[in-house]
Amino acid sequence: MSRSRILVFTGKKLIGAVITIFLVMSILFVLLHSIPGGDMVTRMHPFASAEVKAQLRQQWGLDKPLLEQYLIYIKKVFTLDYRLVETQQIDAMDILLFFLPFTLLLFGTATVLSYIIGVFLGMRLLSEKGRWRKLISGTSIILYSVPAFILAVYFRTWFVFKYSIFPPVAVRVAGFSSLYVDESLLSVGRVDLMMALLPGMVLPVLILVMVGLARPLFLLRDQMTIVAEEPFVTTARAKGLSENAVLSRHVARCALLPLLNDASINLALIISGGILIEYVFSWPGIGTVLLLGLKTLNYPTISAGIFLLTVIMLISMIIVDVVNAYLDPRVVL
Amino acid sequence: MIFGVLPKGTIKRFRSNKKGMLGLYMLAAAVIIAILAPFLILYDPVAYYAELDYLNHPPTLMYPLGTDPLGADVYSQFIWGFRSALMIAFPSAVLVGIIGTVVGLTSGYYGGLTDAILQRISITFLVWPSIPLVALIVYSWGGYQAQIAIIIGVAFTLWTTTARAIRAEVLSLKSRPFIEAAKVSGSSSERIIFKHILPNVIHLTFLYMTIAVASALVLEATISFLGMGDPSLITWGRMLAFTLTTSSGHAPWWTILPPGAAISYMVCSFFLISSGLRESMRVILVRA
Numbered sequence: 121m122s123r124s125r126i127l128v129f130t131g132k133k134l135i136g137a138v139i140t141i142f143l144v145m146s147i148l149f150v151l152l153h154s155i156p157g158g159d160m161v162t163r164m165h166p167f168a169s170a171e172v173k174a175q176l177r178q179q180w181g182l183d184k185p186l187l188e189q190y191l192i193y194i195k196k197v198f199t200l201d202y203r204l205v206e207t208q209q210i211d212a213m214d215i216l217l218f219f220l221p222f223t224l225l226l227f228g229t230a231t232v233l234s235y236i237i238g239v240f241l242g243m244r245l246l247s248e249k250g251r252w253r254k255l256i257s258g259t260s261i262i263l264y265s266v267p268a269f270i271l272a273v274y275f276r277t278w279f280v281f282k283y284s285i286f287p288p289v290a291v292r293v294a295g296f297s298s299l300y301v302d303e304s305l306l307s308v309g310r311v312d313l314m315m316a317l318l319p320g321m322v323l324p325v326l327i328l329v330m331v332g333l334a335r336p337l338f339l340l341r342d343q344m345t346i347v348a349e350e351p352f353v354t355t356a357r358a359k360g361l362s363e364n365a366v367l368s369r370h371v372a373r374c375a376l377l378p379l380l381n382d383a384s385i386n387l388a389l390i391i392s393g394g395i396l397i398e399y400v401f402s403w404p405g406i407g408t409v410l411l412l413g414l415k416t417l418n419y420p421t422i423s424a425g426i427f428l429l430t431v432i433m434l435i436s437m438i439i440v441d442v443v444n445a446y447l448d449p450r451v452v453l
Numbered sequence: 454m455i456f457g458v459l460p461k462g463t464i465k466r467f468r469s470n471k472k473g474m475l476g477l478y479m480l481a482a483a484v485i486i487a488i489l490a491p492f493l494i495l496y497d498p499v500a501y502y503a504e505l506d507y508l509n510h511p512p513t514l515m516y517p518l519g520t521d522p523l524g525a526d527v528y529s530q531f532i533w534g535f536r537s538a539l540m541i542a543f544p545s546a547v548l549v550g551i552i553g554t555v556v557g558l559t560s561g562y563y564g565g566l567t568d569a570i571l572q573r574i575s576i577t578f579l580v581w582p583s584i585p586l587v588a589l590i591v592y593s594w595g596g597y598q599a600q601i602a603i604i605i606g607v608a609f610t611l612w613t614t615t616a617r618a619i620r621a622e623v624l625s626l627k628s629r630p631f632i633e634a635a636k637v638s639g640s641s642s643e644r645i646i647f648k649h650i651l652p653n654v655i656h657l658t659f660l661y662m663t664i665a666v667a668s669a670l671v672l673e674a675t676i677s678f679l680g681m682g683d684p685s686l687i688t689w690g691r692m693l694a695f696t697l698t699t700s701s702g703h704a705p706w707w708t709i710l711p712p713g714a715a716i717s718y719m720v721c722s723f724f725l726i727s728s729g730l731r732e733s734m735r736v737i738l739v740r741a
Contacts, residue, residue, distance in 0.1 A: 136573070143577040151589040265721030267671045269678060270713040273693060277709060281702045385579065385614070392583040396675060411679065414588055426585060433580045 129445050130438065137434040144430050145197045145423070149190055152419060163417045179205055180419060197427060202420040212413075212420035216406055216428050221310060223405035224432075226321060227394050230328030231387070238333045239379070242340030243372050257341075264334035268393055271327045272400040279323065289320035291404045317404070324401050328394060335386055336379055343375035350374075380444050384437040391433055463656070466733035473729015479722035487535040494529040498687045501526060509700075512707055519707035521692070522699040531711040534689040538719055541603055541688075542669045548608035549665040550658045553615025558654070560616070561623025562646055568620075575613045583610040587672060588681050599683035603676055607669045615661040622654045656734055663727035667720045674716050689716050 157163065161176045168176075177183045181192035196202065202212040245253055279285045291313060347353065348371050356370045357363075395407025402408060406425055413421030467473050486493065495517070503516065503524035512519045518528040560571035578586075587606035594602035626632060627650075635645050676682050677690025680698070684691070689712035696708035 136576070139573060140577050140580060143573065144581055147577070147581065148589075151586075151593060154593040155589070156593070156595055261724065262717075262721065265667075265724050266713075266717040267674065267720065269675060270693070270716060273697065273704075273709060274713060277702065277704050278706075388579055395582065396584060396679075399679075410582075410585060414585060417592070422585070426582065429582050430580050437580070 126442060126446060130442055133438045133441060137438060140434060141427070141430055142194070145194065145427065146190075148423060148426055149193050152417075152422070153186065153189075155417065160417045160419045176205065179203065193423075197423060202424045204418075204420050212418070212424040213428070215421075216409060216424050218310075219405050219409060220428065222314070222317060222403065223398070223407065225314070225317075226324055226328070226398070226403060226405060227391060229321075230325050230332060230394070231390055233325070234329045234332035235336055235383075237329065238336030239340060239372075239376070241333070242337045242344070243368060245337070245341055256337075260334040260337055263330050264338075266331075268327055268331040269396045269400055271331065272324070272397050275323055275327060276400060286323045287319040289324075289401050289403050290316050291320075313404075320401070320403075324397050324403060328390070328397060331393075332386075332390055335382070339379055339382055340372075340375055343378050344371050347371050347374045377444070377448055380440065380447070384440040387436050387440065388433050391429060395429075463730075463733050467729055470729040470733055472725045473733065476722045476725025476727075476729060479718065480726065483535055483719060483722065484539065486532060487539050490532050490536050493532045496526040496529045498526070498529040498533040499685065501529070509705060511705070518711055519705070521696050521708045522705075523695070525695075527692070527708055527711055530687050530692055531689075531715060533687045534692065534712065534715055537600075537686055537688045538670055538673065538716075541600060541607075541673045542666045542719070545604045545607040545611070545669040545673075546662045546666040548604065549611045549615055549669070550662040552608060552612040553661060554619055554651075554654070554658045556612065556616040557619025558623060558646055558650065561620040562627065562642070562650065571616075572620075575616050578609060579613040581610070583672060584675060584679070586610055587676050588679065591676060591681050596683060597685075599676075599681070600686060603673050603682060606676075607672045610672065611665045611668050615658065615665065618657055618661060619654050622657055623650055626650055626653055660727060660730050660734065663723055663730060667723040667727070670716060670719050670723070689713070 153159075159177070159182050160180075161168075161173050161182065165173065165176070174183065180196070181189050184192070200213055204211070241256060245256055275286075276288075280288050344367075353366060353370055356366045361369075395405075395410060397403070398405040398407035399411045406428055409421060410425030410429070413425060503510070503520045503526065505524075507513075507516065507520050508524045509522045510516060510520045516526050516528065518526075518531060520526055521530075556571055556575065560568040560575075587603065587610060590606035590609065591599050591602040594605075632645060632649060635649055640648075673682075673688065674690035674693075677686075677688045678694045680691075680694050682688060682691060692712040693709060696704045700708075
């Protein structure tokens with residue numbers, strides 16, 4: 121019974137996700153077309169000849185009526201056809217998929233680390249009395265207030281460039297707004313790249329953990345304060361359990377569920393904010409490529425980037441929701 | 454009085470809340486600086502550039518916080534930044550409150566298809582990466598109306614959490630006996646929403662607006678930092694972007710420390726206010 125419930129739940133979530141992607145891409149279409157100053161061709165190649173411009177417009181149907189353009193656009197989005205010209209060997213999606221592992225490496229490590237440390241500190245926080253408690257919550261308030269990109273700017277300026285404590289990110293992203301990208305660009309081994317990137321990863325991960333720590337920490341503390349007043353906790357204490365056992369076995373377990381519930385929203389915030397950290401450190405990831413594409417209004421790159429980010433976010437949200445439904449039988453759709 | 458809609462005793466409890474009051478004092482200081490900005494600045498933050506000897510100069514008596522690589526006075530820009538930050542953050546927070554409350558009330562009270570559609574839209578805006586969304590809205594309004602565009606863009610990205618919270622609260626209120634009683638006695642939907650439900654959720658709107666101000670400040674700084682804002686408007690994000698692009702990584706400390714600290718200061722003040730407000734409201738929820 122429970123297994124079929126989970127399956128139905130996942131199915132409903134997946135259908136919802138497809139509709140969400142459709143809505144996201146429709147909004148993107150409206151936004152891209154409401155920008156004054158011409159379409160992407162006039163922006164990317166302002167001095168190209170009329171024939172070249174017309175040829176470029178044809179691929180994305182930019183010479184057709186708006187409704188037809190919309191249909192072409194949606195078809196391209198869902199068939200993953202993100203080419204700028206017909207003869208292109210690799211398209212924007214290939215480039216982004218090449219960079220996907222690096223983005224996942226950075227965000228995945230940071231998210232997992234910040235949740236583990238946050239939960240650990242949050243559990244300690246309630247049992248600790250006095251100075252430590254004040255110190256930890258004070259520090260996390262300050263860390264929560266400093267926006268991640270400002271920390272990134274400070275750390276990059278001082279620890280990377282001025283005092284050379286941490287190594288810089290050793291891989292540079294360039295040239296994706298250019299028209300003709302060939303396969304040789306992506307022939308570099310991913311494992312080699314990753315090994316080259318590892319030393320540079322320390323600082324971005326450190327910043328993402330510092331910033332991402334506060335939300336699970338505060339949430340857990342608040343939940344535990346509420347749960348600690350429930351009758352069953354008093355019972356546990358009356359049974360003669362040690363304070364540690366009461367907190368970790370009875371209080372923390374009940375307080376962890378809302379944390380998981382919140383994780384799906386938190387993930388959206390982490391990914392939205394994280395692409396800026398990528399940009400500041402020129403980390404070769406989706407965020408950097410997307411922001412570079414935004415500067416030249418490159419339709420394929422922007423569309424592929426938004427599509428990929430939305431899909432990542434929706435998949436991770438569905439995983440969190442399914443785990444939540446599996447653990448908590450009260451969750452219904 | 455606007456605070457009359459808050460639950461009874463909230464203000465009294467807020468007054469005795471150390472964190473909340475600290476945040477309020479920090480905000481008051483910022484507002485005073487913003488109002489007095491024309492008297493506090495030493496040079497014109499937009500048009501003044503220092504003479505050649507003082508380009509990229511460390512703090513001296515003449516330039517209390519030094520000058521940036523182009524010779525603009527950091528101190529004057531820093532003070533002027535309070536104005537632009539508050540002028541962008543407040544309106545967008547109000548907009549967030551309005552959109553969030555309206556959507557939350559509608560979707561929570563009517564339920565069914567309306568709820569499903571509104572929920573889908575709110576998830577759409579939740580997963581839309583916020584920075585590209587605001588950037589594209591700013592693009593579509595053009596560089597010289599960037600201020601309005603940033604306000605609208607920020608509101609568009611942040612209303613979802615408010616709407617979710619209001620909806621959840623409305624759902625729990627709807628099953629209470631007094632709503633049933635109002636329905637049975639023949640009140641119209643509008644009357645129930647405005648007379649019975651809205652007064653009971655409006656405190657959440659206030660709470661989420663204070664949270665939204667902090668996020669709005671960060672998003673605004675981000676957009677200016679990426680160089681997508683109004684180039685003629687002095688903001689802290691623009692100061693950071695300026696010094697970073699002109700100094701290729703080796704930005705001098707006096708140009709990056711003040712704007713970053715100021716953004717953090719404002720975010721911290723609103724975070725303290727919102728957590729103080731939440732704590733002084735929470736007590737009621739537990740007691741009731």
